[in-house]
Amino acid sequence: MTQRRTRVRFAPSPTGPLHMGGVRTALYNYLFAKQNGGDFIIRIEDTDSHRFVPGAEKYIIDSLRWCGIIPDEGVDENGCVVETASEKHPHAPYRQSQRRGIYRKYAEQLVASGNAYYAFDTPEALARERAEAEARGETFIYNWSTRGRLLNSLTVSPEECSRLLQERDDWTIRFKVPENRIVKMDDLIRGHVEVNSSTLDDKVLWKKADVLPTYHLANIVDDHLMEITEVIRGEEWLPSLPLHYMLYEAFGWQETMPRFAHLALLLKPVGNGKLSKRDGDKMGFPVFPLHWVSPEGEHSRGYREDGYFPEAFVNMLAMLGWNPGNDREMFTMDELIQAFSMDKVQKAGAKFNPDKAKWYNKEYLRLKSDRELAELFVPILEEHSVKADFDYVVKVVALIKERATFVKDFWDIASYLFRDPQQYDEKDAAKFWKEENYTLAFKVADFIAAYDGPMTHEGVGAAMEEYIKGNEWPMGKVMNCLRLALAGASSGLGIADIVILIGKDAVNRRIEAAKKALC
RNA sequence: GCUGGGUUCGUAUAACGGUUAGUACAUAAGAUUCUCAAUCUUAGAAUAGGAGUUCGAUUCUCCUACCCAGUACCA
Numbered sequence: 001m002t003q004r005r006t007r008v009r010f011a012p013s014p015t016g017p018l019h020m021g022g023v024r025t026a027l028y029n030y031l032f033a034k035q036n037g038g039d040f041i042i043r044i045e046d047t048d049s050h051r052f053v054p055g056a057e058k059y060i061i062d063s064l065r066w067c068g069i070i071p072d073e074g075v076d077e078n079g080c081v082v083e084t085a086s087e088k089h090p091h092a093p094y095r096q097s098q099r100r101g102i103y104r105k106y107a108e109q110l111v112a113s114g115n116a117y118y119a120f121d122t123p124e125a126l127a128r129e130r131a132e133a134e135a136r137g138e139t140f141i142y143n144w145s146t147r148g149r150l151l152n153s154l155t156v157s158p159e160e161c162s163r164l165l166q167e168r169d170d171w172t173i174r175f176k177v178p179e180n181r182i183v184k185m186d187d188l189i190r191g192h193v194e195v196n197s198s199t200l201d202d203k204v205l206w207k208k209a210d211v212l213p214t215y216h217l218a219n220i221v222d223d224h225l226m227e228i229t230e231v232i233r234g235e236e237w238l239p240s241l242p243l244h245y246m247l248y249e250a251f252g253w254q255e256t257m258p259r260f261a262h263l264a265l266l267l268k269p270v271g272n273g274k275l276s277k278r279d280g281d282k283m284g285f286p287v288f289p290l291h292w293v294s295p296e297g298e299h300s301r302g303y304r305e306d307g308y309f310p311e312a313f314v315n316m317l318a319m320l321g322w323n324p325g326n327d328r329e330m331f332t333m334d335e336l337i338q339a340f341s342m343d344k345v346q347k348a349g350a351k352f353n354p355d356k357a358k359w360y361n362k363e364y365l366r367l368k369s370d371r372e373l374a375e376l377f378v379p380i381l382e383e384h385s386v387k388a389d390f391d392y393v394v395k396v397v398a399l400i401k402e403r404a405t406f407v408k409d410f411w412d413i414a415s416y417l418f419r420d421p422q423q424y425d426e427k428d429a430a431k432f433w434k435e436e437n438y439t440l441a442f443k444v445a446d447f448i449a450a451y452d453g454p455m456t457h458e459g460v461g462a463a464m465e466e467y468i469k470g471n472e473w474p475m476g477k478v479m480n481c482l483r484l485a486l487a488g489a490s491s492g493l494g495i496a497d498i499v500i501l502i503g504k505d506a507v508n509r510r511i512e513a514a515k516k517a518l519c
Numbered sequence: 520g521c522u523g524g525g526u527u528c529g530u531a532u533a534a535c536g537g538u539u540a541g542u543a544c545a546u547a548a549g550a551u552u553c554u555c556a557a558u559c560u561u562a563g564a565a566u567a568g569g570a571g572u573u574c575g576a577u578u579c580u581c582c583u584a585c586c587c588a589g590u591a592c593c594a
Contacts, residue, residue, distance in 0.1 A: 013594045048593055123592065130591095139521065139590070172592055190524070199522050204592045215594050239523060239589040264525075265587070272586060319543095323532055327542045346532080349587065353530050356544050403556045413556085428554090465553085479553030491555035 006038025014056035017292035021266040031340040042074035044095040063289040103213040107173045107206035115250035118153040144179040173206040183242040188261035195242040232261045264349040285354040307406030312364040421488030428490035432480040441481035461496030485514035
């Protein structure tokens with residue numbers, strides 16, 4: 001086979017928000033394409049108009065964009081699916097519903113070559129067949145074993161067939177799956193797989209009622225036309241792989257048939273089964289990349305809105321079912337592109353671990369500069385009506401960032417560095433706010449007020465500790481009393497840090513307020 | 520049911536026939552600090568079960584169990 005430029009595609013159906021498992025599939029496609037210097041293409045598979053959900057298409061593209069997964073083809077710079085062909089997007093339109101004109105001839109071609117046939121069975125007739133089979137404890141299957149007694153172009157005369165084609169508008173074209181043929185397939189992840197064609201059914205390829213192809217036909221035709229070299233998709237497609245192989249063969253396209261890779265599904269953190277929105281709601285984690293509101297008004301939380309950095313989300317997702325072959329866990333997108341390899345992709349489904357997702361965010365948060373984090377913190381401060389000097393915010397961030405998982409945690413951790421405590425933790429007060437302690441704490445406060453050296457760790461911090469130790473006062477009790485007065489709770493930054501940040505005036509003010517509130 | 524896929528600590532995974540079965544998250548204990556967090560140290564924790572091939576199987580083959588997917592005129 002001649003060397004072809006690598007071209008992979010992500011082909012979602014706009015039936016709802018993109019699940020994180022879908023993002024992972026897109027990510028692996030993207031990594032594979034970029035690693036091989038090829039193209040990552042988006043194609044919208046919307047041949048089922050009944051399941052179309054407004055906004056889903058935009059959501060999918062926005063989600064990928066947030067993750068840094070930028071398509072080379074199919075979507076323009078504004079994030080819109082391309083409808084008219086150009087040099088950059090030669091295969092437009094990239095929405096199957098807008099490609100409806102091109103599929104019928106391919107279906108007819110298969111009929112002409114004897115690989116497919118017209119079927120005139122009504123949905124009701126098929127439902128009856130299913131019910132009858134079920135009554136006998138069997139499963140109805142439309143294939144070699146039953147097609148001979150059903151209503152189709154193989155069982156009626158050519159004249160009758162043309163008449164039905166004319167009169168009826170609910171006929172279909174079905175693929176004629178051969179009997180008892182071993183279909184031999186190769187999967188990039190699973191290796192060699194064989195299936196006996198007798199177990200397969202004669203899939204509907206084209207529907208007169210909708211004047212549209214079904215997934216299988218549209219998918220194969222478009223992958224062929226768009227010169228796709230590798231199909232990387234979810235495991236749910238593995239059972240239809242033999243059909244797809246036979247379709248390529250029937251069209252005579254086996255020379256350019258793409259290679260296939262079927263990705264195992266993402267599983268729920270506890271119990272069995274695939275990850276669903278319900279699990280997220282129940283256990284408190286998002287299953288979607290971005291916040292989503294369904295047309296019915298139902299909300300779903302998103303990783304972005306929950307405070308995850310896209311780099312952390314992507315890194316976490318990449319490691320769910322793939323590994324570099326060593327212990328390394330942190331990868332930027334570019335590093336993933338370098339390191340990714342299909343044969344390190346896990347065969348089994350991976351249970352999603354929300355704790356690990358948080359851990360990744362924490363790691364990425366630490367990697368960011370104080371100034372960068374401060375910039376993200378400023379809007380949150382503004383929400384709390386706090387206007388602070390930017391350099392002061394930077395100083396605060398430097399001290400608190402190791403204690404946080406998300407930027408949004410900053411406020412809970414450090415609100416007392418921006419305004420006086422509004423209340424005092426009751427348990428901490430009961431534990432530490434005793435006369436023998438706070439009288440000493442007040443003396444330390446007086447000492448700080450009188451201190452006139454540099455407001456640094458080495459200055460006021462050291463002096464304060466020396467003062468307490470010199471008097472042989474209980475360090476822990478005194479400090480916790482002070483922290484309660486200054487920060488509203490006994491947990492938090494070191495007293496010296498707090499004093500240095502808020503300054504002497506605030507210390508005095510807060511001590512007086514605590515006296516009033518607690519004594 | 521049938522067809523296909525899968526199975527290493529609780530979770531994600533490493534070990535492409537030879538290791539005291541490694542790492543990370545989580546858990547627990549200890550150290551440290553004025554508290555909390557962070558950090559450091561340590562601990563417990565796995566090859567689903569059974570046959571076979573082999574000098575030797577986590578790794579190869581078969582059987583069983585369990586899990587997942589598909590079984591639509593949905594994708």
